[in-house]
Amino acid sequence: MNEELVYFQNVSKIYNSHAVALDNINLKIIKGEFVAIVGKSGAGKSTLLKLLIGEEKPTKGRIFFEKQDIAKLKYSELPKIRRKIGMIFQDFKLLPDKSAFENVSFALEVAGFAPQEIKKTVPQMLELVGLKDKIFNFPHELSGGEKQRVAIARAMINKPDLLIADEPTGNLDPLNTTEITKLLLKINELGTTVMLATHNKNIVDMLNTRVVSLDNGRIIRDEEEGQFII
Amino acid sequence: MFIFLVRIIKYGFQSFIRNGLLSSATIAVMTLTLLLCAGLIIFGSAGKTVLSNLQSKIDISVYFKNNVSENQILAIKKNLEKLDEVDSIDYISQDDALAIFKERHNDDKIILQSLEELGYNPLNASLNIKAKNPKSYEGIANYLEKEVSPEFIDKINYSQNHLIIERLTKIIDTVRNAGLILALVLSLIAFLVTFNTIRLAIYSNRESIGIMRLVGANSSLIRGPYIVQGFIISLASTILSMIVLVPIVYGVARYVNNFMPEFNIVHFYWSNFFYLFSIQFLVGLVLGIISSIIAIRKYLRV
Numbered sequence: 001m002n003e004e005l006v007y008f009q010n011v012s013k014i015y016n017s018h019a020v021a022l023d024n025i026n027l028k029i030i031k032g033e034f035v036a037i038v039g040k041s042g043a044g045k046s047t048l049l050k051l052l053i054g055e056e057k058p059t060k061g062r063i064f065f066e067k068q069d070i071a072k073l074k075y076s077e078l079p080k081i082r083r084k085i086g087m088i089f090q091d092f093k094l095l096p097d098k099s100a101f102e103n104v105s106f107a108l109e110v111a112g113f114a115p116q117e118i119k120k121t122v123p124q125m126l127e128l129v130g131l132k133d134k135i136f137n138f139p140h141e142l143s144g145g146e147k148q149r150v151a152i153a154r155a156m157i158n159k160p161d162l163l164i165a166d167e168p169t170g171n172l173d174p175l176n177t178t179e180i181t182k183l184l185l186k187i188n189e190l191g192t193t194v195m196l197a198t199h200n201k202n203i204v205d206m207l208n209t210r211v212v213s214l215d216n217g218r219i220i221r222d223e224e225e226g227q228f229i230i
Numbered sequence: 231m232f233i234f235l236v237r238i239i240k241y242g243f244q245s246f247i248r249n250g251l252l253s254s255a256t257i258a259v260m261t262l263t264l265l266l267c268a269g270l271i272i273f274g275s276a277g278k279t280v281l282s283n284l285q286s287k288i289d290i291s292v293y294f295k296n297n298v299s300e301n302q303i304l305a306i307k308k309n310l311e312k313l314d315e316v317d318s319i320d321y322i323s324q325d326d327a328l329a330i331f332k333e334r335h336n337d338d339k340i341i342l343q344s345l346e347e348l349g350y351n352p353l354n355a356s357l358n359i360k361a362k363n364p365k366s367y368e369g370i371a372n373y374l375e376k377e378v379s380p381e382f383i384d385k386i387n388y389s390q391n392h393l394i395i396e397r398l399t400k401i402i403d404t405v406r407n408a409g410l411i412l413a414l415v416l417s418l419i420a421f422l423v424t425f426n427t428i429r430l431a432i433y434s435n436r437e438s439i440g441i442m443r444l445v446g447a448n449s450s451l452i453r454g455p456y457i458v459q460g461f462i463i464s465l466a467s468t469i470l471s472m473i474v475l476v477p478i479v480y481g482v483a484r485y486v487n488n489f490m491p492e493f494n495i496v497h498f499y500w501s502n503f504f505y506l507f508s509i510q511f512l513v514g515l516v517l518g519i520i521s522s523i524i525a526i527r528k529y530l531r532v
Contacts, residue, residue, distance in 0.1 A: 093440075106442070110448070
């Protein structure tokens, strides 16, 4: 146990040579952890997650995922890593011209899974997130909460080692926010490491897990079973 | 590998059908481009037929004095045929010339009567020379004046016609160059319009492309469906363009015939059906695929 999954080593990200988004970040995440990254808008939460999936490159420092330096990977090598990291976003990022089933199965199809396996596992996963009846609905036919469930199903279908959630409840009502947060906790209980970026105090206080607080691109607090204090 | 190919084709068809409005708009623009392309091919061929017809009408004739024997003329013909510039030479004997003259003035009884009263054939034997290039006539005329004894030659009609020949040559050159420039400009405009339509279509999909990357799709799995769509769009546009061309070709046939009697546009369309189809399909395919690949590159860097 206590195996290191993610390691940010002296990471800085500066946009346009003067806008500092992250400043000398050092952060280790152990397998199986649930880590809440909190901070105001612009504190650097999203940048931190973008660096981890290779969407952005750090100006300085190294980022390891399963001992692999993400910043050194070429564009062509990123898809393989991304299949090991599930992602959910505030704006859901579902493919608009694909149904719920197709959105989830897309993640398996790009990884080369056989059609029979896709037909078997995708409905099971959608049932697990409570969308059994809306398998063939398109994103515009779903509510915000339902869209986020599809996104979670898509993120989890590959059985990723890490689930990244960037403000997943930002566009949801309080009821759906609680439901989605519970779902994330359940996913973590089943063994997946979760990194949740949020500025929602209620969620963080409800979680009772490790809290890393960011302000102006720096880690100002890192507490086991922390609270939202900024 | 096979399973990825099947998925690429599936995504391509799916996206083509589900984005029906965008696909139709692209097909419409592509069809116009291909119609223009087919128009250029058809009128290029028409122009070529007319120009070569015009060229074949230019020749120079050498009229020999009546005391020059047929053998002497044929020897001159043989020497002339050795020249690279010469395409063909027709020998018209005195008898041939008389027959042609009689035929031409069949209705004019006075001329025929006076010819009979004359009692002998006053017409000259001649050589009609056609050059491969209309610009060579001056050289051929000079050759005749230098190499053939002036005692043999009655007249060379080049000196009388050379102004017309020069003017015709200039017109032929100008038409050919102007046609080429016009074709290039029109092709460029059509290319830019289609390229930008496809770019806009892909621009509207940029978010989806980003999402696919984040879910772990590699570049070929994202690019592939656009190539499949390019194939479908260019095939549909080619078929549409060929269908639209039918009434146009039949509609303009009468007017084209007035201008260029030697060019039958309806016959050209049907006898070159597969050629026109293949060229349009190929142009559409190259245009569609190149535009997609260029437009998509930017959004793949996620």
